[in-house]
Amino acid sequence: MTFSGFRVIKEALTGHRGWGPLWRTPDPQPEYDIIIIGGGGHGLATAYNLARTYGKQRIAVLEKGWLGSGNIGRNTTIIRSNYLLPGNQPFYELSMKLWENQEQDLNFNSMVSQRTILNLFHSDGQRDAYRRRGNTMHLTGAGGTLLGADELRQIAPYLNFDNARFPIKGALRQERAGTARHDGVAWGYARAADRLGVDIIQNCEVTGFEIEQGRVTGVETSRGCIGAAKVGVAVAGSTSRVMQMAGLRLPIESHVLQAFVSEGLKPTVPGVITFGAGHFYVSQSDKGGLVFGGDIDGYNSYAQRGNLPVVEDVIEGGMAIMPMIGRARLLRSWGGIMDMSMDGSPIIDRTPIEGLYLNAGWCYGGFKATPASGRVFAHLLATDTPHETATAFRLDRFARGYVIDEKGAGAQPNLH
Amino acid sequence: MLIPHPLLGPRDAQEFTYLGDASLLSRPDPDAPDAVDAFCDYVFLRDNPAGVHKELWYHEQGDRSWLVVIRNTVTHEVLGAELATDVMRAKGAT
Numbered sequence: 418m419t420f421s422g423f424r425v426i427k428e429a430l431t432g433h434r435g436w437g438p439l440w441r442t443p444d445p446q447p448e449y450d451i452i453i454i455g456g457g458g459h460g461l462a463t464a465y466n467l468a469r470t471y472g473k474q475r476i477a478v479l480e481k482g483w484l485g486s487g488n489i490g491r492n493t494t495i496i497r498s499n500y501l502l503p504g505n506q507p508f509y510e511l512s513m514k515l516w517e518n519q520e521q522d523l524n525f526n527s528m529v530s531q532r533t534i535l536n537l538f539h540s541d542g543q544r545d546a547y548r549r550r551g552n553t554m555h556l557t558g559a560g561g562t563l564l565g566a567d568e569l570r571q572i573a574p575y576l577n578f579d580n581a582r583f584p585i586k587g588a589l590r591q592e593r594a595g596t597a598r599h600d601g602v603a604w605g606y607a608r609a610a611d612r613l614g615v616d617i618i619q620n621c622e623v624t625g626f627e628i629e630q631g632r633v634t635g636v637e638t639s640r641g642c643i644g645a646a647k648v649g650v651a652v653a654g655s656t657s658r659v660m661q662m663a664g665l666r667l668p669i670e671s672h673v674l675q676a677f678v679s680e681g682l683k684p685t686v687p688g689v690i691t692f693g694a695g696h697f698y699v700s701q702s703d704k705g706g707l708v709f710g711g712d713i714d715g716y717n718s719y720a721q722r723g724n725l726p727v728v729e730d731v732i733e734g735g736m737a738i739m740p741m742i743g744r745a746r747l748l749r750s751w752g753g754i755m756d757m758s759m760d761g762s763p764i765i766d767r768t769p770i771e772g773l774y775l776n777a778g779w780c781y782g783g784f785k786a787t788p789a790s791g792r793v794f795a796h797l798l799a800t801d802t803p804h805e806t807a808t809a810f811r812l813d814r815f816a817r818g819y820v821i822d823e824k825g826a827g828a829q830p831n832l833h
Numbered sequence: 834m835l836i837p838h839p840l841l842g843p844r845d846a847q848e849f850t851y852l853g854d855a856s857l858l859s860r861p862d863p864d865a866p867d868a869v870d871a872f873c874d875y876v877f878l879r880d881n882p883a884g885v886h887k888e889l890w891y892h893e894q895g896d897r898s899w900l901v902v903i904r905n906t907v908t909h910e911v912l913g914a915e916l917a918t919d920v921m922r923a924k925g926a927t
Contacts, residue, residue, distance in 0.1 A: 657880070658883055667881070668878055671883075716904075717853070719906050719907045720906070724846075815877040816873045828877055829853070831853075
């Protein structure tokens, strides 16, 4: 059943009796060709790409809770491709291109809205750094414009341009960046994958791996053993816990990142505004709520909730750069568990165990990567070779000294 | 979170800087034949458990001591704290 404007009108006139569930709820088969662990954005996008792009069959996605119950439903919905390093930027630009066609590809309204992102800068040195980043973005076709303070005033007059510590001198703008409806992304991939025959099995927790002579042959789950020739793991904050069952230690720490939303307001923030110097960024949802966040709490956590000092830190950042936010009431805050890697960049690679593949280390940047992560992880699972935009995301890059460290912070996950 | 400092009593976690897993106290032997591999594991790999975790906190805005804090990463409950120097002395370090 395909969605279209015609169908919306037809259903509106006939009492909305023709809508059905978007995906089946199948029981697990005894065996699959490929099992994806993790029914979030990356796992579902991987399953969709395996079936659609690489023509694979007999695929299952195993999700321990309900579909999209992890970080795909807990992020601040920002999509962008404004990275600096050669190992990262072409991958994120692939992701942006996939976002631009996602709704047509999936026949699902994931509300992709290219409403621009503005990265504020406050000094000559920072302007130079953003100019360099903007030039790197142009090399991959991602676009970008360096705005002065006067141009920025036209767009966001309410910012605190004369802040004593961080006076706003301008911004790097990426016009193609924006937001997407995060739950809708999960639902869109789930529906599209299901239509291609992928079994999405919820409430099915993986409790162990079946490994014979260094090769994975299946997984043990809360709903029994399921055989598989290949297993892909895309479980974000739970990565260390799952891979430990296969005997692997990883260059990952799990940390909690908080996010916030205000009461609904009339349209006021046109795109995404980031105040990196002060750990604050904000956008406005289509419902009108100001969606904002800041830095991770900074200590290992699996709690899916943070503590008050970081709430204070984020709000202080908001008040410093956008004082009008103090007139809005905070509606909700929540936390998600980030798989913080040792260099701040992801890992998409085979593992020392034959047939076991890893997709992890997204830190707090996983949402924007969802379409490309699905594409390149599917490529790896289908062909056993890395996708051309993901050749740098190797698991052994730390040992080899080829880290992809955008911030240059070193092997200290809470600084990335 | 309140950290029970062995010398100063309960202190706000905000006074501290977080480093990471307390296994970082056990630096590999640089003269061992497998030193390169051992240091690579030491620098990059972590157990990252869900549950009880021993970790290093530095009392930066206090007495500048390093503590080994025992904390539950699922509940954020702080279960105890020792001076890192005491932990190392107990292991026989000088």
